[in-house]
Amino acid sequence: MVGLTQSRLALLAGAAGVALFSGMDATMKSLSLQYGVYNAMFWRMSFGIAIIGLLYLSRRPTPPSTQTLKLHVKRGVITLVMASLFFWGLTQIPLAQAVGLSFIAPIITLFLAAWLINEPIAPNDYIASVIALAGVGLLLFEELAKFQTQSLWGSGAVLLSAVMYAYSLILQRQQALIAQPLEISFYQTLVTFIGLAVLAPWWAEPLPSVRAGTLAATAASLAIGALICFSYAYRHAVTASLVTLEYTAFVWAAALGWILFKEAVSAHTLAGTLLIVAACVFQIRGVRSRAPQE
Numbered sequence: 001m002v003g004l005t006q007s008r009l010a011l012l013a014g015a016a017g018v019a020l021f022s023g024m025d026a027t028m029k030s031l032s033l034q035y036g037v038y039n040a041m042f043w044r045m046s047f048g049i050a051i052i053g054l055l056y057l058s059r060r061p062t063p064p065s066t067q068t069l070k071l072h073v074k075r076g077v078i079t080l081v082m083a084s085l086f087f088w089g090l091t092q093i094p095l096a097q098a099v100g101l102s103f104i105a106p107i108i109t110l111f112l113a114a115w116l117i118n119e120p121i122a123p124n125d126y127i128a129s130v131i132a133l134a135g136v137g138l139l140l141f142e143e144l145a146k147f148q149t150q151s152l153w154g155s156g157a158v159l160l161s162a163v164m165y166a167y168s169l170i171l172q173r174q175q176a177l178i179a180q181p182l183e184i185s186f187y188q189t190l191v192t193f194i195g196l197a198v199l200a201p202w203w204a205e206p207l208p209s210v211r212a213g214t215l216a217a218t219a220a221s222l223a224i225g226a227l228i229c230f231s232y233a234y235r236h237a238v239t240a241s242l243v244t245l246e247y248t249a250f251v252w253a254a255a256l257g258w259i260l261f262k263e264a265v266s267a268h269t270l271a272g273t274l275l276i277v278a279a280c281v282f283q284i285r286g287v288r289s290r291a292p293q294e
Contacts, residue, residue, distance in 0.1 A: 010237035014245045017229030022252030024222035025099070026260055029090040031215050037088045038196070038203045040216070045193040048220035055224075056186035068178055069187070075171040076191025082164035083192070085157040092154025095257035096265050099249050100273035101158045104136055106246070107279060108166035116170065135275030141268050172234055181231030185224055247277045 031040035064072065090098050136159070175184050207213045250273050257263035 006236045010233045010235075011245065013229040014233035014237070015248060017226040017233060018245055018249050019252060020222045020226035020229065022099075022249050022256060024219050024226060025086075025090065025253065026095060026256040027215055027219040027222065028087050029095060030260065031212070031219065032087050032091050035205070035208070035212060037084065037091065038199070039205050040219075041083065041087060042196045042200060042204050043207055043213070043216035044219040044223065045189060045196055046220075047217045048189045048224055049193045051220055052182070052186050052189045052224050056182045059182070061183060064179060064183060064187070068175075071171065071175055072179070072184070072187035073191050075168060075175060076188045077195065078164055078168050078171065079188055080192045080195040082161045082168060085161035085164070089154045089156075089158035089161065092150050093158070094263040094265075094269070095261065096250060096254040096263065096273075097155075097269045098158045099253035100269055100276065101136065101155060102162045102165065103247060103250070103273060103276040104159070105162045105166040105169065107276075108163055109169050112166055112170060131275055131279035135272040135277075135279065137272070141272075172230065176231055176234035179231075181228045181235070184231045185227040188227065189224070250277075 028040055028044065031044070035043075063069075086098070086102070172184075207216065254265045258265070
């Protein structure tokens, strides 16, 4: 019964993490459009390190081992580059389209796991990858038809970010098994902040208004809440059980994009996203069906 309760709590935490990250994406898009991607990220992380630092250090934690610290630093660096690409992409294409493209990450995770940790690839996995690529093609169809260089670059940035996110998922599972949620959130925020702060003397600008500061603080709070939720979820549930929750982000993205930015969801975006989701569900079902035999 305890295990069942933990499993349900993990799924709820995962769903909450997706919702919080979706809100953060929308807030960061607004900030990035108004003040630029770098300043949006720098001020979000500035508020973020203050909030998570207070929460984490007040507990007087034991410093992580060298091995654990290396893992924290690695994921923090990946997150910095991944987030920069994704938030820049958000300024070029609609929120729902960007989130739909990012759904290819679970398929990429599969092949990265095969490459990095020698996990086997089944025939179903190749079929799923073909379906997912068809979905990406549909999502990109409108941009290719219009041939707007800016939108194509934005889509490319989101796809590259998805590759890095896929690798981050592998690291996140490794972190969750050896570190607590607050520790993971603190070090990821710290490493990302340091990476941004290095460029602050040349690129950082003061927040122009109270509204900008409120948006940055809101984005930081949402991101920290999501990180804590995901760290808990990945500690108490396997990756395959949680990945499907990522698809609820499309609902949030479509709603927030329409409400905040007046972005309509096109038929190509919806169809492409459904293909990618179907591919990922197909692949995950294959993983579960062969798990007992491994």
